[in-house]
Amino acid sequence: MANPFEKRATEYLRDDTAFLSVVAPEPLHTFFEKHAKDGKLYDRLSMIVGTPGSGKTTISSLLQYKTVHTLLANPNLSEYKPLVNALKKCGIIEASGNSFIIKFLGCRIPMESEYRDFWELPYSRDVKMGLLKSFLQARAMLSWLRSIESAANLKLSSVEIRFREGAGAAENSLGGVDGESLFQRAREVERSIYEIGTALVPPSEKNLGDIATGSYHPFDAIEYFNLDSNDGSILIKPMVMLDDVHTLHPDQLSILINWLVRREMKIARWMLMRLDAQTPQSVLLDELETNTAVDQGSTVKPSREITSIWLQSPKDRTKRRSEFRVMAKSMADKYLRLMPVFARQGLTSFPDLLNTRVTPISGSKMDQLRNKVKSLAAKISISKKTYQEFQKDIESYFSSAQTIDDSEDVKLAMLHIMLHRYTKRVPQAGLFDQSEDQVASAQFKPIKVGAGLADGARIFLMHEYSRPYYYGIDAVCDGSSENAEQFLQLASQLVNAAETRIIRSHPASLPPSYQHKLLTDRATEMVDEWDFPKSREVKKLCKHIAKECLQKSLENNAPLNGGANAFGIPIEEFEKIPSQNPELAKVLKFGVAYNALSIKPSQSTKNKMWSLIELSGPVIISSGLTLARGGFLERTVKDLLSALEKE
Structure with missing residues (x-):
């Protein structure tokens, strides 16, 4: 079939x-x-x-x-x-x-x-x-x-x-x-x-x-x-x-x-x-x-x-994402039951095809990461007590976190980010030049260890050590930007691969590394296939946003945790776009209308109101960005116009 x-x-x-x-x-x-x-x-x-x-x-x-x-x-x-x-x-x-x-x-x-x-x-x-x-x-x-x-x-x-x-x-x-x-x-x-x-x-x-x-x-x-x-x-x-x-x-x-x-x-x-x-x-x-x-x-x-x-509504986005996950899983399970090759294997649940147990990075890469962390700790002259407290905080987080992705490479990457954040809080003037006030100031503002930090660590590992990031049913759902057709396009690649494995007498479950490759390849194809009014301009804008977001996301101290996947425009500027920049307004309109972008008209951050221009799931996946929402770069309408003017 x-x-x-x-x-x-x-x-x-x-x-x-x-x-x-x-x-x-x-x-x-x-x-x-x-x-x-x-x-x-x-x-x-x-x-x-x-x-x-x-x-x-x-x-x-x-x-x-x-x-x-x-x-x-x-x-x-x-x-x-x-x-x-x-x-x-x-x-x-x-x-x-x-x-x-x-x-x-x-x-x-x-x-x-x-x-x-x-x-x-x-x-x-x-x-x-x-x-x-x-x-x-x-x-x-x-x-x-x-x-x-x-x-x-x-x-x-x-x-x-x-x-x-x-x-x-x-x-x-x-x-x-x-x-x-x-x-x-x-x-x-x-x-x-x-x-x-x-x-x-x-x-x-x-x-x-x-x-x-x-x-x-x-x-x-x-x-x-x-x-x-x-x-x-x-x-x-x-x-x-x-x-x-x-x-x-x-x-x-x-x-x-x-x-x-x-x-x-x-x-x-x-x-x-x-x-x-x-x-x-x-x-x-x-x-x-x-x-x-x-x-x-x-x-x-x-x-x-x-x-x-x-x-698609910019309101209650967290709730909408959760509701879409439920709907997409239900839809995928029903589609899967229509395929005899899976029915004969007793496979009726789409998530069962997606193995979520990630294999840690190779031994040589692990040694490189371990040495990088040790060298950084020595360079910034962090005390043994503070270093051990960081390790303890990481272990404490994973003891209560609802995740199975808690391997040593993730913990080391989190520690690497925490050390870089520590350097931002304690000026590095030399081993004996740090005053007690500086150290106390750093300790007064504890470095938060949570899901955001772990997401930043996984983004770091994806780009530095080729560790898979896009895998599992939630990644497929979130990469669809609450759009059923985009979900089916991403999921179809995984289903085809699982079907081939069954035909070749292999277990149907796909390893995370294979899922990551299939999803990134398909997401790239989906973006390349865009053919709608203003698609050229939309693609140029998306690539510009993705490039700058990736650059920010890969900073050593992961200032936005998993990173950014959106531009934030001051709301008073954004609201004037339709009247003052009609061509830009058309580009944004068609980007939203054809699932390339999404708009959140208002978000309060740093006591200021912003309008977010967020990349869609396929653009995020093809660019290696986080699927977590909320991280954005502060920009202006002038930045959007200059992006469209660049060749």
Whole structure:
């Protein structure tokens, strides 16, 4: 079987059952549960924004009526209990006795096909948008009715619509109220408009025909579908999910938003898009709610009338990283179970393929490191008592730390850093020139021994002695920058290698050194493959940031522990970038939109507020930087501009 890690499930899996077998419920809890509880997810326009591979299509595919129906009809429903619970928490289904009722008749309409072509038709703006709106509504109606007929196994004659209050006059324009009449009318409208949009020579505006230009507004009129089944009459609310709306012309998108945001519309409606469709200010300053693409003259107040959901958020980053680890592990385990070669070996857990017991550096390298530490201790004339206290502090840390990576090379590297930090605190004027006050001052500020220092030691060992650093499931997750597709791209290399080992009758578990090589090679390939707007400038900026961060990270005293992987710009400067440096703003926007960079709009450090421009996981791995967040270099907008100007 082909490696499923190399495919996107929503686009390549053969049916709903196969799709459900690999879907993780965590994104529903993370991004949608709160809005559902607040009652803001289905009663107004919801705009879901994320980078490529963030899960937009997966989520919209999952919430389709036919997919949810397949899930609830599965004989092994207990296996999908976490997914069912997530759908329940998000209000898509509700319990009814020993079974569940689907509350929303969801349909997904991918917008990357012919919809933008309507904007190129030789008609007035109102006519072009009228055709697009009618076409979308006809397709949604057909999708709703077909899913009822196929998934619920109901005849269209047993389906009726319920109008919202005051909209009963729309009955004639919709073709009636029963399913069969609605279906026929929708098919007529779709066919008529499709022939106009795909014609080699579009007809003149006066010859468009009554069906194409007539009144057809089911979104404005319908509130419920009434399904007459063996279990009685069921009311279900229609829901339309317009996926990839960023492919539309910006003016089309603005008009659609202003149309779908109207309060009298009772159907649930979602628009899913990439960050490309947002303004640089929205992306850089985390102001989606106040900068959503609406017409300048519109009276719409997005913060009140639009539920905005970022699938990558600069808020609660520690929590988001932890949640993504859980989701990625769940997804990887499900993908792994699809591969017979691992099933036959009883391997159903992805972390089991990744050996995390690092072999210490070779004996000769260990001797070099040991001699380096001893020589440094002698050079700075540190007292035997202080030296032993450093060693004791290191041992004390590892006695309580939750890590198995506690070999002698790590301890020696930590001691090496501590000695260099000691020299920064006690001026080295000679063995007999140090005053008691200087020594006391150094001892008054104890050198902290913790996870940060250990991370700095491992970074040092990676660059000085080629000790593996990127290994284990957490490294794969963190190197993905909370992006599912990037996780799959990194994990696929490890899965392929493990599969090859099994075929060659070797243990499947990959040594840390091999994981490190595979991840760094793949991360480098991913960066080299960038091909998006402003990718050349983004790559140049990333390389500049990475180079300076690496230089700082390799200083002997590891001043930032594991080091830096970001630039910090004073927040008052950063907020002016969209207005004062529009080209730089575009570079940063596309860097964020395509997973090359991430922005943390505000961070308080040294009693000063900063905006962080952080490198993505693949750039970090390919550059040999720490995966730990928080370390940054203090820079200015001028530094960013000079980096882009360099050849």
